[in-house]
Amino acid sequence: MKLSIVLSTQPAKFNAVAFKGDLEANVAKIARWGYDGVELAIRDPQLTDADAIESIIRRYGLAVPAIGTGQAWGEEGLSFPDPDPAVRRAAIERVKSHIPLAARFDAVIIIGLLRGVVKPGVSQEQAMQWMVEALQECSAAAWPAGVRLALEPINRYETTLINNVRQGLDLIERVGADNFGLLLDTFHMNIEEPDMAESIRLAGDRIFHFHVADSNRWYPGAGHLDFVSLLGTLYETGYQGYVSGEFMPEPDADAAAQRAIAHLRSLERQISQSPQVSQSSIPTS
Numbered sequence: 001m002k003l004s005i006v007l008s009t010q011p012a013k014f015n016a017v018a019f020k021g022d023l024e025a026n027v028a029k030i031a032r033w034g035y036d037g038v039e040l041a042i043r044d045p046q047l048t049d050a051d052a053i054e055s056i057i058r059r060y061g062l063a064v065p066a067i068g069t070g071q072a073w074g075e076e077g078l079s080f081p082d083p084d085p086a087v088r089r090a091a092i093e094r095v096k097s098h099i100p101l102a103a104r105f106d107a108v109i110i111i112g113l114l115r116g117v118v119k120p121g122v123s124q125e126q127a128m129q130w131m132v133e134a135l136q137e138c139s140a141a142a143w144p145a146g147v148r149l150a151l152e153p154i155n156r157y158e159t160t161l162i163n164n165v166r167q168g169l170d171l172i173e174r175v176g177a178d179n180f181g182l183l184l185d186t187f188h189m190n191i192e193e194p195d196m197a198e199s200i201r202l203a204g205d206r207i208f209h210f211h212v213a214d215s216n217r218w219y220p221g222a223g224h225l226d227f228v229s230l231l232g233t234l235y236e237t238g239y240q241g242y243v244s245g246e247f248m249p250e251p252d253a254d255a256a257a258q259r260a261i262a263h264l265r266s267l268e269r270q271i272s273q274s275p276q277v278s279q280s281s282i283p284t285s
C-alpha cells in the first residue's frame, strides 16, 4: 500500500492540511514515519521554487502522487464558475501553471474547491457549463505533458457543484477527456454516498487519486469508517495509486500522521486477505 500525506508549501487557511511551515523539516519527518509520498498543496506555482522543492523531496526518497490547487480558491477566490470572466480565466491559467511541476513528478492535478461554488446571479446550469469548458481546456493543455486531472466530489456544505460519484461520472462524460478522472475522499463520501463501497466500484478505473480521513475528518482509526472494506474495494478496482492522508491536525499534526500510518499499515494484511482482493493487486511501497 503506497501511502502519502498532504503537505502545504505555502501558508493557508484550509484546516485539514496537517503539515504547514518548514518544508524540509516536514518532509524529513514524513519520510521517517514511513510514508512513501507527499501530496503537495500549492497555491501558486509561480511563487514556489520548483527545483528546490524537487531536490528536497527526492533527497528523502519520496514521491509526489498529486498536487492540490484549492488554496487558489481559499486564499484568492479563483474559480471556474465565477461571474467575472477575468476570474474564470485566472483560474484556468492557474491550473495550467501546475502542469510542468505535475509532469516532473508524474503527479495528478487535483481540482477540488477551485471548481468553485454557484455564486448569486449565476444559474446552476451556467456554472456547470463554465466548469465543463474550463476542465476541457485544462485537460487538453495537460494531455501533451502526460498529466492527468482529478476532480474531487465534495460534500454539499462546501459546494453544490459535484457532490458525489454519480455526478462526477456524468461530468466525465461531458468533459470527454481520457486524462480527466476523479479523486475520491472518504470524508466527503461518508456524507454523500449512499453506499461508499458501491460508489468506489462505480468510479472504477476513473479513480485517479484517493484521500483518506475518518468519519470525523481526524486520522484513519479515530472515527467509525471501515477502512478494510473501503480500501479492499478500492484495490479490487485495480487501483495502483496512492492512498493520501488529508485530515485534521488533531490532537496535533505529528500525532495524527503517525497514528494514521500505524493504523493503515496494521490493516494491510486484512485488506490483502479480504475476499475481493488478491495480494498482487495492492501496490507495494
Ligand code: LER
Pocket (backbone or CB within 6 Å): 070, 112, 113, 152, 154, 158, 185, 211, 246
Ligand atoms: C480537499 O481535498 C477537500 O477535501 C475539500 O474539503 C476542500 O475543501
Ligand code: MN
Pocket (backbone or CB within 6 Å): 152, 185, 211, 246
Ligand atoms: Mn480531499
